[in-house]
Amino acid sequence: MDNKEWTNAIDAIFSKQLENQYTIGHTNALERKTKLKKLLKTILQYREEIQKAMFDDFKKAPAEVDLTEIYTVINELNHAIRHLKHWMKPKAVPSPISLLGTSSYIYYEPKGVVLIVSPWNFPFNLTFGPLVSAVAAGNCVIIKPSEHTPHSAALMKKMIAEVFPENEVAIFEGNAEVAEYITTLPFNHIFFTGSPALGKKVMKAAAENLCSVTLELGGKTPVIVDESADLSKAASRIAWAKYLNNGQVCIAPDYLYIQESVKDDFIKLFKEQVLAFYGENPQESKDYNRIVNKGHFKRLKSYIEEAKITGAVIEMGGETDESQAFIAPTLLSNVRKDSKVMQEEIFGPILPLITFKELDEAIQHIRQHEKPLALYIFSKNKGSVNGIINQTRAGGTVINHNTLHFFNNELPFGGSNNSGIGKGHGHYGFLAFSNQRAIMKQWSPFIALDLLMPPYTDFKQKIIDLTIKYF
Template sequence: MNDSNNTYETLFNAQKANQYHIGQTSYKERIKKLKALKLALEKTYRYELIEAIYKDFKKPKLETDLTEIYIVVKEIKYAISNLKSWLKNQSVETPITLLGTSSYIKYEPKGVCLIISPWNYPINLTFGPLVSAIAAGNTVILKPSEMTTNTSAVMAKIVNELFNNNEVALIEGDVEVSQELLKLPFNHIFFTGSPAVGKIVMQAAAKHLTSVTLELGGKSPTIIHESTNIKAAIQNLVWGKFLNNGQTCIAPDYVLIHESIKSEFVEAFKTKTLEYYSENPMTSESFSRIVNGKHFKRLVSYIENAKTNNANIELGGDYDEVSNYIAPTLISNVSEDALLMKEEIFGPILPIKTYTSIDEVLDYINSKEKPLALYVYANNKKFIKTIINSTRAGSTCVNSNALQYSNHNLPFGGSNNSGIGKAHGFFGFQEFSNARSVLKKHTVGPLHLLFPPYTKFKEKLVKATIKWF
């Protein structure tokens, strides 16, 4: 074992030794920590974080405030407002057969937790889960992505300033660091990333029977019915797709649109994209960049592959390797053999397919893995209801997209290939907690009537119990 491995194990053991102390902290003590993190994000380090993430992939200031800072601050406020009630013992009913007892559920911390966060929303997806872990009373090791080094460095400063490392620590480094950390017997792992890497994390966790939350992704469809108000739909869709340059796990991945409104849709999409990002999005301060050369080349290969399969570039399609720039791109007539229809896109490219019947839509979506999000635009209630009831997805947004993520009263997460477990609000608190059942006997109840020896009378008593209770 090298020095780095020894360091990770030493840190893990320090948090393991400290977990019961942290786990017994009061809601007031946990709220104090959350308020300190809130202050760091809102004021002390806000501009430093904005500058750092701009250096990493030219993310606009407003997007950083909206999708990184505000989301985590909102998560903190929600936890502060509700933590006292979350930590109260939750009484449950006592069946008549257990007369003389009382029962309750106690939410206790899982222990030492590992949070592995991605590069696309580095602040949000590092500190968001941390809020839930702190609220639940855990010790935590954070491992942010190596692809956004400037942002990770600032987050490390924040963590080092606010916490002792035997409670919360942040480790910077590449994929090998994650691999070494995954060898340790954590009590819970919260991972955000691709399904492919999620399988690796789950496999590592299985060796220690560690519970996991996997926030993954996949190909999230957008269905547009002929009853849709195209102007209103496009306003939301263009924003939701090109936010963060399409590098969003719940971004619309492809569109299924009724063929009767395809032309209207394409023209409206072009107009709105021009309005949002100008005739030359490369010069727009509202349009970020692809995070690195590797992902840039991957996305360019998708565009070129679509062209070779006779797809139509309705908008964009141009790119610049020097700055990792890819224009907002809309592509139609995309072959099912094209990479765009096989792989999660995770970039500013939107393929569109047409349909004529709802059965086509359902068959197509249900032939694929369950998506993290499914969007439906329609003014037809029956159509909306049928889509929701006849498909499966981690979340759904009707007549908009991405907004479901910002409601902390809703659980956020996928299903199977798109994820395991839920995040945000009480659901995030639950992920980092064990729902411990407690039953207390107060007086002599009827149960002793069933103790040995087992007589004929007791057999009749059991039969009556089965029948009536």
């Protein structure tokens, strides 16, 4: 399909959705829940095909697909189905005494026609998750999945076509050129998940149409382990979160700050835990994923090579195999803070370890860099935990574990500034795709304001003065 053909196809669907948006927007809770239930049923029916598509894209283990792709979306769907009627209900709010005789409430209306641009690292999770929120809010939706996971994108296109007509929800595959074109259209909202660099481009394109955005980005997520922590649990949980999806997770621990006094004990426990997870040879483990493509493989390999040249110690791993896009679970110590592995978001199975004597060293380092999407703390010291939270900024924080906040639909998920704009999941996702329309009704035949219209007399000025002073 040449440029003219795919641009015409996108324009045609976009026009159909513009025409259909008010019909979809006027659906009630029961109608929207019916659509969500159909999507849920379809996902369960395609469970094995989703597992196969993910394996074909980058050898993702079926159990990991179940946990991180299927369960998360099913959880989001069930949560929305359970709460949607309450979310949609207009919310009454008080009116001030100066407006006595009025009633005020908030009406949740759909934004209209929205765009979801999803990434490759969790293609089903990070496509269908926002889709649940967009459908719950009553929008028409166009989806642009990543071209780096073509098997997953093709399967999602097939699944969506079975659940929704294209004038309500449609998927367009294709490369970055397709994504660039789609983001120039005058959508009412764009929900983008990806890197901060691409997020800036999406926001710039959206600004041309004064289109609101939700940006779920990334950055360097720190994890802090102090000497009071349960080191065995910290090692187990950090290893799980770091090497899940081969480290290709926006909220994976990106680098580790550990108190100097427990460094050696932690490294020993960490190695033991990785061995328990993936065996003596992780390359032969059916549970260890691969890097998504050669470009990302070469980038990650260069990080390891530069770290070695500049004096880093490979405490574990470091082996690579380009033919399989394999990089072993890797732990680095003695890492220079100006090295690429400490300056760039890693997005792979490499964990740099830095020691500190006093907690303030770690806090100051975090404060000197962009706000991370997440920050993790392993400590039994309540004062230390509160100190870190109060003296840093992050999109989310988990204490004595990592990444779990993503799975709680009662929590807002998202970043701050460089790590994102806006929140998603559960009610927060519904709000992201809704316009909170202010409604006020004048039910009394008379209100005080009627006395304060021109011409302004001395008597009226006295009433204004009293209003300013007391109301």
